[in-house]
Amino acid sequence: MRHISTTEAESGNGEARKLAPPLKVKRREFSQSLLGMLAAASGAVVKPSRALSGFTPGADVKLTTQQIKLYQASLPPLESQLRKIRRFPLGYSDPPASVFISPPAVVLKPSRRP
Amino acid sequence: MKSLLPSLAFASLARLGAGLRRREFTAVELTEFYLARLQRYGPRLNAVVTLMPELAMEQARRADRELAAGHDRGPLHGIPWGAKDLLDTAGIRTTWGAPPFADRVPPSNATVVARLEAAGAVLVAKLAMIELAGGGNYNVASASLTGPTLNPWNPKRWTGGSSSGPGAAVAAGLVVFAIGSETWGSIVNPSTWCGITGLRPTYGRVSRAGAMALSWSMDKLGPMARYAADLGPILAAIAGPDERDATALDADFSLPAASPHRLEGIRIGYFPLASLPAASPLRPLYPAALRQLRRLGATLIPVRLPDLPYGAAATTILSAEGSAAFANLISSPELQKLADPTQIAGLYAGTRLRAVDYLRAAQLRRRAQQAMEEFFPRHHLDILLHAGSRWLPPLADLPFDQQPPAQPAPKTKTPSAPANLPDFYDLSGAGNLLGLPAIAFNIGFDARHKLPMGLELAAPPLQEALLLRVAMAYQRATPWHRQHPDLSAI
Numbered sequence: 294m295r296h297i298s299t300t301e302a303e304s305g306n307g308e309a310r311k312l313a314p315p316l317k318v319k320r321r322e323f324s325q326s327l328l329g330m331l332a333a334a335s336g337a338v339v340k341p342s343r344a345l346s347g348f349t350p351g352a353d354v355k356l357t358t359q360q361i362k363l364y365q366a367s368l369p370p371l372e373s374q375l376r377k378i379r380r381f382p383l384g385y386s387d388p389p390a391s392v393f394i395s396p397p398a399v400v401l402k403p404s405r406r407p
Numbered sequence: 408m409k410s411l412l413p414s415l416a417f418a419s420l421a422r423l424g425a426g427l428r429r430r431e432f433t434a435v436e437l438t439e440f441y442l443a444r445l446q447r448y449g450p451r452l453n454a455v456v457t458l459m460p461e462l463a464m465e466q467a468r469r470a471d472r473e474l475a476a477g478h479d480r481g482p483l484h485g486i487p488w489g490a491k492d493l494l495d496t497a498g499i500r501t502t503w504g505a506p507p508f509a510d511r512v513p514p515s516n517a518t519v520v521a522r523l524e525a526a527g528a529v530l531v532a533k534l535a536m537i538e539l540a541g542g543g544n545y546n547v548a549s550a551s552l553t554g555p556t557l558n559p560w561n562p563k564r565w566t567g568g569s570s571s572g573p574g575a576a577v578a579a580g581l582v583v584f585a586i587g588s589e590t591w592g593s594i595v596n597p598s599t600w601c602g603i604t605g606l607r608p609t610y611g612r613v614s615r616a617g618a619m620a621l622s623w624s625m626d627k628l629g630p631m632a633r634y635a636a637d638l639g640p641i642l643a644a645i646a647g648p649d650e651r652d653a654t655a656l657d658a659d660f661s662l663p664a665a666s667p668h669r670l671e672g673i674r675i676g677y678f679p680l681a682s683l684p685a686a687s688p689l690r691p692l693y694p695a696a697l698r699q700l701r702r703l704g705a706t707l708i709p710v711r712l713p714d715l716p717y718g719a720a721a722t723t724i725l726s727a728e729g730s731a732a733f734a735n736l737i738s739s740p741e742l743q744k745l746a747d748p749t750q751i752a753g754l755y756a757g758t759r760l761r762a763v764d765y766l767r768a769a770q771l772r773r774r775a776q777q778a779m780e781e782f783f784p785r786h787h788l789d790i791l792l793h794a795g796s797r798w799l800p801p802l803a804d805l806p807f808d809q810q811p812p813a814q815p816a817p818k819t820k821t822p823s824a825p826a827n828l829p830d831f832y833d834l835s836g837a838g839n840l841l842g843l844p845a846i847a848f849n850i851g852f853d854a855r856h857k858l859p860m861g862l863e864l865a866a867p868p869l870q871e872a873l874l875l876r877v878a879m880a881y882q883r884a885t886p887w888h889r890q891h892p893d894l895s896a897i
Contacts, residue, residue, distance in 0.1 A: 360751050360755075364752035367749075371756055374718070374719040375719070375723065377719035378723055381715075381716060383767065390773040
């Protein structure tokens with residue numbers, strides 16, 4: 294089983310690049326979308342520092358070809374969930390739940406009876 | 408070794424406790440009885456990671472000595488139980504169901520393990536689970552150190568997960584009860600598919616100290632047993648504050664001395680039959696369960712949840728927290744030892760989430776809390792009800808994405824929901840995102856496959872006693888929870 298490092302695959306080198314034609318992807322999209330990672334894995338030419346945003350510097354995780362395909366396949370569903378979150382109309386006054394200060398359920402009170 | 412009646416394997420906590428106190432059998436005899444069943448059926452179901460005869464017999468002998476001396480620790484005294492293998496046990500391997508952690512031996516007990524020991528319970532086995540509680544997602548029932556856990560009702564089928572061993576072991580009468588965990592569905596799902604009764608407590612109700620962390624803001628520990636009446640004493644033993652877990656609530660749990668048989672005054676919001684897909688095997692059973700609750704005196708009101716993306720927010724939070732929790736593993740060659748490549752890819756994908764998206768999901772969680780805080784009183788609801796699972800358990804030897812399609816449903820005038828659950832019917836996503844307590848129990852069997860089907864009831868925070876009351880009343884009036892699988896075919 295051939296192993297490709299993820300840094301290699303995501304920066305467009307290695308087997309993933311050989312298999313897929315380069316994609317033209319605007320740099321801005323990479324900073325906004327996990328699909329940017331998919332595009333990078335497919336061989337798009339981008340600056341690694343942009344494409345690998347969030348990646349542990351120096352980490353060299355070994356994924357097999359099958360796992361890279363699974364990883365790529367896992368991104369669109371995740372992206373679909375993220376789109377729902379990003380599109381939901383939240384306002385400036387919407388604070389995040391403070392899950393590490395109080396448990397998320399505690400703000401809910403037992404239902405009041407009529 | 409004294410030969411105990413096989414029917415005792417499926418007896419309730421109350422029946423076993425009475426037998427112990429009447430000297431009908433001893434804790435040692437009861438423990439030997441369950442150990443023998445675990446040895447016989449555990450490997451056939453892939454339900455056990457580690458059998459613990461030495462520790463169990465030591466605890467059982469102590470239980471007998473204490474009872475003989477008049478020191479009764481309560482309803483769990485001398486009762487054999489099993490722990491999902493993500494609860495630390497001092498000096499005994501705790502694998503998290505995952506090959507990379509197959510030899511992990513923690514130095515101390517999880518708080519839950521220590522509290523059950525203090526209550527006199529006898530730990531007989533560490534039970535199977537989906538590796539890392541399925542945090543990176545999985546596509547096969549065999550995504551586990553111990554292979555696919557097989558459903559005692561039909562060993563060609565899976566148990567559900569990730570508390571797969573607890574589901575199988577309780578259903579097969581290999582333990583009296585088990586402690587499972589749920590981040591998103593992991594108690595409710597196997598409880599439903601194994602035909603047992605499972606309680607997912609309010610987030611923070613039970614300390615998670617010494618339990619594997621998958622999602623710090625979503626993980627819950629809870630009991631799984633055959634009878635709703637058994638769950639209360641177990642929860643009472645494990646609930647409460649813990650200096651080892653800052654999220655553990657300062658709220659002890661106690662059951663009322665008597666639970667009424669009737670449900671007058673209790674208002675249950677339910678999703679209509681149209682919330683189930685046309686081919687769902689639950690459809691024929693759902694209306695009868697609603698009628699039964701009405702006969703018991705409950706008021707049922709059709710509702711739909713505030714339309715918010717509960718599932719999307721939960722997915723984002725779980726993915727981010729799971730990949731952070733396992734960051735060391737993800738950047739280690741040990742990652743390759745995981746049984747399911749989908750899990751590897753999913754954990755890796757979680758590392759790509761942006762902090763902005765995680766925080767946006769947390770904003771949505773707050774918005775959902777506010778919406779639910781208004782929702783229950785606006786409809787004067789005590790409880791919400793929906794399917795425990797809308798589908799049969801998958802065939803254990805096929806990947807989940809290669810299962811045969813559900814049988815087409817007969818034509819019906821009642822509208823049906825699409826296979827993808829709309830947000831306003833996503834009780835599981837909402838309940839886990841918001842840390843609401845829930846109970847799952849059997850309401851009958853699929854006519855074609857003879858497999859159990861069940862409901863999930865959820866309530867506002869800290870309302871576990873109300874959930875138990877409804878489930879106990881339902882079980883007093885119905886026979887389903889008293890049925891158990893025929894293990895002769897296993």
